[in-house]
Amino acid sequence: MTTVPEVLFVCVHNAGRSQMAAALLDHHAHGTVTVRSAGSAPADTVNPAVREVMAEIGLDIAGEYPKPLTDDAVRAADVVITMGCGDACPVFAGKRYLDWELADPAGKTVDQIRPIRDEIDRRVRALLTELVPAI
Numbered sequence: 001m002t003t004v005p006e007v008l009f010v011c012v013h014n015a016g017r018s019q020m021a022a023a024l025l026d027h028h029a030h031g032t033v034t035v036r037s038a039g040s041a042p043a044d045t046v047n048p049a050v051r052e053v054m055a056e057i058g059l060d061i062a063g064e065y066p067k068p069l070t071d072d073a074v075r076a077a078d079v080v081i082t083m084g085c086g087d088a089c090p091v092f093a094g095k096r097y098l099d100w101e102l103a104d105p106a107g108k109t110v111d112q113i114r115p116i117r118d119e120i121d122r123r124v125r126a127l128l129t130e131l132v133p134a135i
Contacts, residue, residue, distance in 0.1 A: 005131045006034040008077035014039025014066035015047045016105040017083040020117050023059045024124045032132045038073050042066035050105055053113045079131070098127075 007025060009018035014037055022037035029035065043066045054061050074080055079096045084104060091097065100123055105113045 004032065004034055005078045006036070006076055007079045007081065007127070007131070008073055009035075009037040009081050009083065010040065010069055011037075011083040011104075012039055012041050013043035013106070014069075015043035015045065016050045016113075017100075017102050017116065017120065019046050019061055019064055019066075020050060020054060020105075021081065021083070021100075021120050021124055023054055023061050023064070024117075024121050025128065027059055028125060028128050029132065033128065036067075036073055036077070038067045038069040040069050042068050047105055049108065049110050049113050050117075052110050053117050056114075057117075079127070081127075 009021040009025075011018040018037040018039065022035045025033060026035045046061060046064050046066065051061055074092055074095065077095060079098065081098045081100055083100050083102050100120075102119060103116050105116055108116075
């Protein structure tokens with residue numbers, strides 16, 4: 001890994017799970033990790049209910065937007081975390097890949113998305129202790 005580890009979160013639309021994961025890791029890492037997110041088939045906007053559940057915990061992702069998955073983004077990452085994107089994510093030697101099986105927040109209510117957010121937060125915190133043990 002590089003001096004500052006880089007993590008890429010990938011889901012299909014980059015409108016829900018990967019956006020939450022990126023915001024949570026960025027928040028908890030305090031600049032000790034470079035964080036990116038992308039989608040294999042990006043949506044037009046971030047899910048409004050996802051923005052709402054993140055705002056509830058003080059994280060404003062209103063300025064975020066779905067980004068396309070590129071080979072360059074995967075090459076730059078030390079850790080690639082997929083969330084339901086299947087085989088769409090390119091695989092490069094020397095990268096650490098994790099697949100987080102999580103419910104898709106698309107079409108779900110705020111009440112249904114909160115547990116997904118909380119599970120992502122739990123996983124992000126565990127990942128952070130591996131990447132930057134001093135935090």
